[in-house]
Amino acid sequence: GFPGPQGPPGVKGDSTPLHRSAFSMGLGSKSSVLGNVPIRFTKAFYNEQRHYDETTGKFRCVIPGLYQFSYHLTVYMKDVKVGLYRNNTPIMLTFDQYQTNNVDQASGSVLLHLMAGDEIWLQIYGEENVAGIYGDNINDSTFSGILLYPDKE
Amino acid sequence: GFPGPQGPPGVKGDSTPLHRSAFSMGLGSKSSVLGNVPIRFTKAFYNEQRHYDETTGKFRCVIPGLYQFSYHLTVYMKDVKVGLYRNNTPIMLTFDQYQTNNVDQASGSVLLHLMAGDEIWLQIYGEENVAGIYGDNINDSTFSGILLYPDKE
Amino acid sequence: GFPGPQGPPGVKGDSTPLHRSAFSMGLGSKSSVLGNVPIRFTKAFYNEQRHYDETTGKFRCVIPGLYQFSYHLTVYMKDVKVGLYRNNTPIMLTFDQYQTNNVDQASGSVLLHLMAGDEIWLQIYGEENVAGIYGDNINDSTFSGILLYPDKE
Numbered sequence: 151g152f153p154g155p156q157g158p159p160g161v162k163g164d165s166t167p168l169h170r171s172a173f174s175m176g177l178g179s180k181s182s183v184l185g186n187v188p189i190r191f192t193k194a195f196y197n198e199q200r201h202y203d204e205t206t207g208k209f210r211c212v213i214p215g216l217y218q219f220s221y222h223l224t225v226y227m228k229d230v231k232v233g234l235y236r237n238n239t240p241i242m243l244t245f246d247q248y249q250t251n252n253v254d255q256a257s258g259s260v261l262l263h264l265m266a267g268d269e270i271w272l273q274i275y276g277e278e279n280v281a282g283i284y285g286d287n288i289n290d291s292t293f294s295g296i297l298l299y300p301d302k303e
Numbered sequence: 304g305f306p307g308p309q310g311p312p313g314v315k316g317d318s319t320p321l322h323r324s325a326f327s328m329g330l331g332s333k334s335s336v337l338g339n340v341p342i343r344f345t346k347a348f349y350n351e352q353r354h355y356d357e358t359t360g361k362f363r364c365v366i367p368g369l370y371q372f373s374y375h376l377t378v379y380m381k382d383v384k385v386g387l388y389r390n391n392t393p394i395m396l397t398f399d400q401y402q403t404n405n406v407d408q409a410s411g412s413v414l415l416h417l418m419a420g421d422e423i424w425l426q427i428y429g430e431e432n433v434a435g436i437y438g439d440n441i442n443d444s445t446f447s448g449i450l451l452y453p454d455k456e
Numbered sequence: 457g458f459p460g461p462q463g464p465p466g467v468k469g470d471s472t473p474l475h476r477s478a479f480s481m482g483l484g485s486k487s488s489v490l491g492n493v494p495i496r497f498t499k500a501f502y503n504e505q506r507h508y509d510e511t512t513g514k515f516r517c518v519i520p521g522l523y524q525f526s527y528h529l530t531v532y533m534k535d536v537k538v539g540l541y542r543n544n545t546p547i548m549l550t551f552d553q554y555q556t557n558n559v560d561q562a563s564g565s566v567l568l569h570l571m572a573g574d575e576i577w578l579q580i581y582g583e584e585n586v587a588g589i590y591g592d593n594i595n596d597s598t599f600s601g602i603l604l605y606p607d608k609e
């Protein structure tokens with residue numbers, strides 16, 4: 151007899167899964183800036199994967215890889231002394247002094263390779279219980295992070 | 304006869320993301336900073352896809368996905384009150400006060416998920432017709448955006 | 457009859473970024489901020505590919521493509537006048553004035569398409585031999601870069 155029809159196509163080629171992890175949060179009316187605990191940013195510009203927990207103020211790494219973190223803070227009423235913490239260790243610190251009638255903006259960014267379970271947050275450092283970080287309906291203070299390079303599998 | 308066997312797996316995917324959209328613009332001599340209209344940045348550091356229109360001052364989303372927008376503004380002569388607008392709505396606002404002999408830098412960044420057709424721009428907010436945003440040959444003020452995660456198809 | 461021929465190959469796999477180049481450096485105790493030469497950032501937050509050379513202060517492009525560069529500088533004791541240089545040409549400049557008791561933060565970022573061999577660094581511009589860029593154990597000044605879109609092959 152004749153040969154049968156052609157077989158079905160093969161399966162789709164290999165690829166690294168599309169690993170995505172990102173958040174972009176602002177100080178909102180429910181946010182809190184207190185000493186000795188993570189600053190809680192509660193106004194979500196983007197938090198689809200919910201790897202940033204607005205109830206704790208911490209980003210928790212689910213996908214290992216290289217991340218970019220950045221923050222932009224309104225400096226108002228008091229000096230700002232803030233640290234980017236990784237698992238209870240401050241690894242980058244930003245200081246901006248306030249003077250009367252001279253609201254400022256302070257910002258920082260860094261690339262960090264994270265393992266699954268690593269936690270990243272912003273926190274006031276030093277003995278201060280309050281800081282001049284400010285947010286309202288016309289002054290945003292923001293904290294963002296994004297997975298740039300997932301680890302190769 | 305019977306159908307043949309299934310074909311072999313497809314080849315491995317490209318090592319290069321195919322969806323690209325980015326711009327990085329500065330205030331130049333033809334730029335304009337006026338009230339009630341988008342700030343027009345005309346000095347191109349990068350605008351290959353031309354999704355930023357320097358005649359209107361607007362970025363128009365062609366590829367849906369997650370974008371990062373950032374700006375760094377020289378604060379000179381006057382206070383700076385600027386908003387990042389999405390389709391006529393200010394979604395992030397930055398305020399920096401100027402004092403004599405104290406030029407400052409104000410910056411902001413945010414991650415936003417955009418649909419095709421969404422427009423993003425910077426604009427002075429409030430009643431002001433002028434702002435202290437400044438750029439010349441030794442002072443850059445910039446506005447950049449980049450597609451980080453295109454939507455899955 | 458005989459089985460039919462083998463089916464066609466599967467479709468191509470999804471795109472996967474394979475090309476990686478990134479650095480994130482801070483001013484450390486071995487860093488140097490002098491006039492007429494690149495600022496040397498020696499505190500590595502990330503420099504896995506070692507495309508940033510802490511002995512020269514220069515990033516050297518190995519993988520052609522679109523890069524994002526950003527810096528965040530503590531302004532202390534003196535004004536800051538800094539340029540982002542590409543192959544001896546300053547392409548972006550940041551100026552922030554210092555006033556007594558008013559430490560500031562100045563930042564900049566830009567997207568640049570680079571060819572292999574291009575060099576990028578930060579340097580004081582003008583006639584100054586010193587600048588107010590400051591870093592210590594509680595004040596970070598940082599310089600970062602990342603390959604966002606490698607050129608298509």
Ligand SMILES: [Ca+2]
Binds near residue numbers: 252
């Ligand atoms: Ca100010």
Ligand SMILES: [Ca+2]
Binds near residue numbers: 408560
């Ligand atoms: Ca200043």
Ligand SMILES: [Ca+2]
Binds near residue numbers: 225558
């Ligand atoms: Ca200040």
